[in-house]
Amino acid sequence: MKLASRLNKLQISIYSELAALKEEIKHTGKTLIDLSIGSPDLSPPREVQELISEQALDDRVYDYTLTRGTAEFREACANWYKQRFNVDLDPETEVLPVMGSQDGLAHIFWAFIDKGDAALIPDPGYPIYTDGxxxxxxxxxxxxxxxxxxxxxxxxxxxxxxxxxxxxxxxxYPNNPTTATAGPEFFDQVVEFASKYKIIVCHDAAYTELAYAGTKPVSFLQAEGAKEVGVEFHSLSKSFNLAGLRLGFVVGNARVIKALETIKTNIDYGSFRPFLKAGTMALSSCQKTIETNQQTYKRRSEIWFKGCEEAGWDITRPRATMFVWAPVPTKQDSLSFVMDLARKSGVLLVPGVAFGEHGEGYVRIGLVQKEALLKEAVNRIKTFLLNED
Ligand SMILES: Cc1ncc(COP(=O)(O)O)c(C=O)c1O
Structure with missing residues (x-):
């Protein structure tokens, strides 16, 4: 069997090393504290769960919804945008549901990039950009x-x-993995640069609702002229702890959205109707979940920050996302440090190099475990670092 050569271009090597490392640790009998994942451990809104279970019993909801989904969901996206960012969107032409922002981010390249065409990709960056x-x-x-x-x-x-x-x-922005945020001046600069060179901007805004410590991320579409040059991808995964539902949406430039829709129409038949209803409910009436998430990640980031300070590990206090981006505290490269730490202490992080060559020298720590386990992880790291000295 001969595989297509494109499979060799995907960056699977570090992730398969991490998967093997996880297995190795499980076999040593050490309890693994997995801080390598980016999947929320918090509960989705209860009313959303109830709506899905109720809806699932209705025979009429098993039809294809098609790529554009329901008008009700698209309107909920537009209304949420107006409320949250004061950006006006036409739900008919400027909003499209996606099966998780990953789906949209993977397929956007199909709509605009031919073999050999170039795209600007952040480094370090979330892997689907490079892989897509x-x-x-x-x-x-x-x-x-x-x-x-x-x-x-x-x-x-x-x-x-x-x-x-x-x-x-x-x-x-807010950025995975660096946790950095961007202000309105930056997005003004982006619009100017993209207009000058006729570049389509795709802003992945998966973490706009996951910011704390007084940070309120802005939308790229708030910048004047942004809608002329690009789109923004949102995810219900992190904002409402609905990662498994696979629902997000893309908003902005109508021509970009139409092109993505054309690609997706040939690939999928839309999201499950109860999931679109659930997404509508989340966007319309579950602001409380966002607030609870923000408080939870703030507390978790403080536990981490304080623990690292005590361990003499100099990190920047994160203000957004569910991650900490920290310089490798030893003289090792990021992968060797992660391997060594995992084998000796059972705490698994992601080496920065997994996100690109400029990620080398850093590790990403996911604040994706309960506080007690995070405290335990910090204690294990303290012991590890003491023994390294
Ligand atoms: C920066 C970023 N973008 C997009 C995604 C994909 O999210 P989803 O497909 O669940 O909406 C993630 C998931 O971790 C992410 O970190």
Whole structure:
């Protein structure tokens, strides 16, 4: 059996090493504290769960909803946008449901990138950006996210040839993995740069609702002219702890949305009707879940920050996302540190290099376990670091 060569272009190697490491630790009998995952452990809104179970018993909800989903869901997305960001959207042409933002982010390249076309991809960055581009045989122009520029891309570092070559640009704030946020001035700059070079902007906004410590992330679409140049992807996974529901939505430029819809119409037949109803309910009346999440991640980040301080591990206090992005506290590279820490202490993190070459030197810690377990993880790390000295 000969596999298609594109399979070799996907970045599976580090993730398979981490999976093997997990198995190895389980076999040693050590309890594994897995902080490598990005899946919320918190409960979805109870009323949403009840609605889904009630709806699932109705014979009429098993039809294809088709890619555009229901008008009710698209309207709920537009209303939420108006309320949250004061951005006006036409639910008919400027909103499209996706089966998780991953679905939208993976397929957007199919709509705009031919073999050899280039896209600007953040480095470090969430892996689907690089993999989605690789699947259409596009060329990646990395946008380094460096601590010296608050993990924002510096467009002045791109050559005019690179800027001219790029057809599409991915951005993501609040950012996974660096946890950085971006303000309105940055998005103004993005619009100016994208307009000048005719680049389609795809802003992954999966974490706008997961910010705390006084941080209130803005939408890219709030920038003047943003709708002319791009779209924004949202996810119900993190905002409402509905990761398994596979529901998100993309909003903004009608032509970009239409192109994505055309691709998706040939691939899927839409989300399950009760899930769209559930999403409508979440967006319309479950603000409380967002607030509870924010308080929970704030507490968890403080546990982590305090523990690291006591261990002499100098980290920046995160203000958004469910992660901590920390410099490797030993002289090892990120993968060796993660392997060593996991084997000796049973705490599993993600090496920064898994997110791109500029992620080297860092690790990503997921605040995705209950407080008691996080405290235990911090204690184990303290012991590990003491023994390393
Ligand atoms: C930055 C970012 N974007 C997109 C996603 C995908 O989310 P979903 O497909 O569940 O909406 C994730 C998931 O972890 C993420 O971290």
């Amino acid at each position: 581009l690789a699947l259409v045989e596009g060329e990646k122009i990395p946008l380094p996210l460096l601590s010296t520029n608050d993990f924002l891309p510096d467009f002045s570092q791109l050559s005019p040839q690179q800027a001219q070559k790029a057809k599409l640009m991915i951005l993501n």
